[in-house]
Amino acid sequence: MQRLAERVKVAAIFAPGCQVKPVWFEWRSQKHAITRLSFFWKDHLGGASRLHFAVSDGSNLFELVFDTSDQNWTLEGVEEQ
Amino acid sequence: MNAFFASVEQQSNPALRGKPIAVIGAAKRTIITTCSYEARAFGVKTGMNSWQARQKCPELIFVVGNNRKYTYTSKQIIGIMREYTPLVEVFSIDEAFLDVTGCLSLFGSAERIALLIKERIGKELGLTCSIGIAPNKLLAKLASDMQKPDGLTVIEPDKVSQVMERVPIQDLCGIGAKMQQHLAKFGIRTCGDLGRFPVEILKRNFGVTGERLHYMGLGLDSAPVVPEEEAEEVKSVGHSTTLDNDITERREILIYLLQLSEMVGRRARKYQVAGRTITLTVRYADFTTFSRQESRASHTNNSEAIYQAAVKILESLELTQAVRLLGVKISNLRHHTEQLPLFPAERKKALLANAMDDVNNKFGDFAVTFGSLLGKESGSKVISPAWRPEGVRNVDVD
Numbered sequence: 001m002q003r004l005a006e007r008v009k010v011a012a013i014f015a016p017g018c019q020v021k022p023v024w025f026e027w028r029s030q031k032h033a034i035t036r037l038s039f040f041w042k043d044h045l046g047g048a049s050r051l052h053f054a055v056s057d058g059s060n061l062f063e064l065v066f067d068t069s070d071q072n073w074t075l076e077g078v079e080e081q
Numbered sequence: 082m083n084a085f086f087a088s089v090e091q092q093s094n095p096a097l098r099g100k101p102i103a104v105i106g107a108a109k110r111t112i113i114t115t116c117s118y119e120a121r122a123f124g125v126k127t128g129m130n131s132w133q134a135r136q137k138c139p140e141l142i143f144v145v146g147n148n149r150k151y152t153y154t155s156k157q158i159i160g161i162m163r164e165y166t167p168l169v170e171v172f173s174i175d176e177a178f179l180d181v182t183g184c185l186s187l188f189g190s191a192e193r194i195a196l197l198i199k200e201r202i203g204k205e206l207g208l209t210c211s212i213g214i215a216p217n218k219l220l221a222k223l224a225s226d227m228q229k230p231d232g233l234t235v236i237e238p239d240k241v242s243q244v245m246e247r248v249p250i251q252d253l254c255g256i257g258a259k260m261q262q263h264l265a266k267f268g269i270r271t272c273g274d275l276g277r278f279p280v281e282i283l284k285r286n287f288g289v290t291g292e293r294l295h296y297m298g299l300g301l302d303s304a305p306v307v308p309e310e311e312a313e314e315v316k317s318v319g320h321s322t323t324l325d326n327d328i329t330e331r332r333e334i335l336i337y338l339l340q341l342s343e344m345v346g347r348r349a350r351k352y353q354v355a356g357r358t359i360t361l362t363v364r365y366a367d368f369t370t371f372s373r374q375e376s377r378a379s380h381t382n383n384s385e386a387i388y389q390a391a392v393k394i395l396e397s398l399e400l401t402q403a404v405r406l407l408g409v410k411i412s413n414l415r416h417h418t419e420q421l422p423l424f425p426a427e428r429k430k431a432l433l434a435n436a437m438d439d440v441n442n443k444f445g446d447f448a449v450t451f452g453s454l455l456g457k458e459s460g461s462k463v464i465s466p467a468w469r470p471e472g473v474r475n476v477d478v479d
Contacts, residue, residue: 039093039207043149044477046445052150054093061094081096 001063001077010064010073022053022064027075032057052076082158082210083230085175086151087117090144092207101138104146105131106462110323114146118230148464148478154206156470161201165194170218170306171469176225178218180306195233216241219302222254241300246273253297263287264294272298315473318354319410320344320461327366327403331395334404338391339384340454341409344461346384347446349411350438352473355380355418356411359390363398364406372408373398380415383434387411446477 010025024033038061039054048069055062063076082088086104091097101120103113111131123138134141155174162169165188168180181194188194195212202208211232213224220241224234236244249271251261267282269275275298283291296302320341328334338361349355360374373394381387391409422428440449447459460479467474 036095038095039089039150041150041153043153044445046441046448047443048445056095061096079094079096 001061001079003077004075005077006075008064008073008075010066012066012073020051020066022055022066022073025062025064025073025075027062032062056081082175082208084115084117084121085155085208086115086146087120087144088208089151089154090146091117093150094144097142097144100142101125101140102142102144103131103134105143107145110325111143116141148462151464152468152470152478154208157206158202158208158210159470161198161205165198168306168308170308170312173466174464174468176222178221178306192233192235199231199233217300217302218304218306219254219297220244220300223248223252226252236300242273242276245276245298245300246271248272250275250298255297256294260294269298272300274298276300309469309471314414314416315354316414317360317410317412318345318349318352318356318414318473319360319408320348320476321362321406321408322462323364323406324404327405329400329403334395334407335392336453336457337407338395338409339388339451340457340459341407342388342391343384343447343450343454344459345409345411346382346387346434347438347441348473348476349382350434353418354411354414354416354473355382355420356387356414357381358411358413359387359394360408360410360412361391361394362406362408362410363400363404365400365402366405367402368405369402370406374412376413380413380418380420382411382418383430385430 008025008027010022012020012022014020021037022034024031034055035058036056037053038056041052043050043052048067051066051068053064055064060081061079065074065076087102090102090104099119101117101123103116103120103125105111105113113125113127113129113134115127116125120138120141125134125137125141131143151174159169159171159177162177162179166179166181166184170178172178181191184194185191188197191214195214199210199212202210209231211225211229213221213227213234215221215224215236216238220236224236227234250256250264250269253272264275267278269278275294280292280295283294287294322337322341324337357380358374358376360372362370362372364370375390375394377390387409422431437449441447447454461476462479464478465476469475
């Protein structure tokens with residue numbers, strides 16, 4: 001996976017039960033609709049919880065990260081399929 | 082779990098499913114941590130280097146592992162298990178023993194519990210596991226290894242001797258290659274052979290282990306399932322690291338020792354343990370490994386004190402080869418300790434360590450650290466077999 005670590009704009013659904021589901025994101029002036037969430041995991045960096053989402057837009061695999069401490073979304077990496 | 086790390090990667094990246102993949106570390110020494118069943122079909126095995134693996138399977142896809150993804154997933158799986166019984170003993174990151182005796186009236190049978198757990202792990206995480214059901218831990222582990230991947234094997238109490246008769250002794254957990262060789266000298270090859278062999282001769286040759294071997298051959302094991310909260314307190318806190326390259330320079334060795342000492346000290350302070358004995362482990366390039374230890378007058382969990390003790394040990398050694406691995410450990414532990422320092426110099430050191438811990442708790446390990454470690458990659462790169470989801474054995478990995 002190519003590491004990017006770029007801040008991105010993300011639309012997500014925050015559902016009851018602390019469920020977060022990213023729906024689309026904008027990266028390099030292009031909107032990518034998320035067609036599949038293939039894996040989710042959580043880790044910590046110091047006091048910050050980070051939610052990791054392995055998602056696909058139907059073409060490529062992306063890793064989106066939501067930092068709960070500063071509410072930022074980061075596109076951590078991309079893998080062309 | 083079945084090929085745990087590789088299965089997690091195949092689940093994360095659907096393009097890898099059904100393909101031969103090998104999970105490797107991010108470090109320069111690329112040893113295969115685990116591989117998918119598709120890769121195993123080509124003869125790829127854990128512990129091979131990437132070149133050997135590529136010889137076996139030219140189409141092999143290498144994936145750099147993500148330890149945090151695996152530890153999180155492991156915790157989720159353990160959480161599912163604990164919904165069926167509180168008696169869960171985590172054996173490693175991808176293995177656990179469950180005692181379901183007290184929960185049978187709630188769920189019906191052990192088989193039903195096993196199927197429910199398999200279903201939940203499959204549905205919620207997309208992973209498969211193999212489960213063994215038997216009267217004790219030794220047999221349950223044996224049963225779980227009998228059918229992989231995605232297996233469910235039951236050894237009924239009245240079928241134990243029949244099953245054990247032909248099982249090769251090396252299939253038993255706890256019998257390694259050396260013990261297998263020793264036992265072969267007595268003509269013992271199967272568990273049936275082991276169970277029938279005179280226990281007195283086993284005791285004469287293997288001491289107390291001889292009696293245990295006899296019972297293992299009969300499929301008997303009295304060890305209970307011990308959940309984390311009832312487990313014995315740890316006897317040591319340590320970290321080791323395989324270096325990116327073999328090194329000979331003392332200056333470089335010292336930097337690694339400082340880094341390891343800080344990791345040990347920080348974890349010891351977090352869980353309020355302090356040690357009186359400091360051990361330094363060195364592995365040479367030819368894999369010769371040795372440890373030396375030094376006991377202090379008082380207990381400590383101060384990183385600098387641990388480092389100074391490790392340096393003292395290093396200075397007493399004459400290194401004859403380049404170093405491949407270094408390890409630092411504190412033992413002879415005192416638990417739930419918070420010694421208030423009496424003297425100003427000691428108090429300053431404790432305050433400094435506390436201040437550094439506070440910053441690192443907020444911004445992440447090594448956010449503030451010793452000047453010598455600046456710019457150096459830090460943290461645990463490998464999930465130790467002793468890793469556990471909670472407590473002092475819960476090592477944060479990178």
